[in-house]
Amino acid sequence: DAGVIQSPRHEVTEMGQEVTLRCKPISGHDYLFWYRQTMMRGLELLIYFNNNVPIDDSGMPEDRFSAKMPNASFSTLKIQPSEPRDSAVYFCASSSWTVSGANVLTFGAGSRLTVL
Amino acid sequence: SQQGEEDPQALSIQEGENATMNCSYKTSINNLQWYRQNSGRGLVHLILIRSNEREKHSGRLRVTLDTSKKSSSLLITASRAADTASYFCATDEGGAQKLVFGQGTRLTINP
Numbered sequence: 001d002a003g004v005i006q007s008p009r010h011e012v013t014e015m016g017q018e019v020t021l022r023c024k025p026i027s028g029h030d031y032l033f034w035y036r037q038t039m040m041r042g043l044e045l046l047i048y049f050n051n052n053v054p055i056d057d058s059g060m061p062e063d064r065f066s067a068k069m070p071n072a073s074f075s076t077l078k079i080q081p082s083e084p085r086d087s088a089v090y091f092c093a094s095s096s097w098t099v100s101g102a103n104v105l106t107f108g109a110g111s112r113l114t115v116l
Numbered sequence: 117s118q119q120g121e122e123d124p125q126a127l128s129i130q131e132g133e134n135a136t137m138n139c140s141y142k143t144s145i146n147n148l149q150w151y152r153q154n155s156g157r158g159l160v161h162l163i164l165i166r167s168n169e170r171e172k173h174s175g176r177l178r179v180t181l182d183t184s185k186k187s188s189s190l191l192i193t194a195s196r197a198a199d200t201a202s203y204f205c206a207t208d209e210g211g212a213q214k215l216v217f218g219q220g221t222r223l224t225i226n227p
Contacts, residue, residue: 004158031213033214033215035217042217042218042219042220043159043204043217043220045214045215045216045217048213048214050213055213055214056214091158091159093158093159097213102146102147102149102164102166102208103208103213103214103215104149104161104164105151105159105161105206105215106161107158107159107160108158109157109158110157110158
């Protein structure tokens with residue numbers, strides 16, 4: 001397996017523009033997580049899915065953020081409109097609860113977002 | 117919310133020395149995990165310790181867990197330059213499915 005695949009790796013956009021980040025989890029994994037990492041706030045959990053269903057979105061900062069998982073092999077995180085304070089590295093991670101008996105996460109390489 | 121808090125925030129040692137990082141958490145847990153992040157990369161799982169375990173080893177890694185003190189430590193023995201990275205503890209906050217990460221310890225191994 002190629003691991004968790006995220007795109008784009010880098011995104012530079014202007015304030016007010018829509019940003020879409022994409023994630024392909026590891027095949028067979030039934031959990032998918034979106035995290036955001038900044039120097040000030042560290043790693044924050046934004047939302048996670050189980051079997052494509054959103055379970056907990058309490059970490060989503062505000063209505064400008066939305067996430068979807070239309071099928072087991074694809075998820076998106078959308079920011080509309082983007083603001084400079086959204087600049088961060090966004091990580092997608094997947095896991096298989098049944099295999100390990102716990103959620104051991106495999107992370108993607110991250111998408112570095114810069115909003116000017 | 118930040119469940120795990122690592123200490124120290126930064127650690128610099130000479131190659132060959134042992135490195136110890138600590139993690140404290142607030143609520144009950146089912147398990148605690150340690151992850152490593154190299155600069156510019158995603159996090160990589162290192163080791164998991166369950167709440168009914170007190171110590172676990174994996175190669176040069178040794179993890180301890182004290183549930184009465186709500187704390188864990190990660191020991192890296194005979195450090196190498198390649199161990200330079202940030203190390204994070206993560207907990208499952210009362211057995212929840214989600215993992216909450218601490219702020220991390222930035223470890224630098226000097227050759």
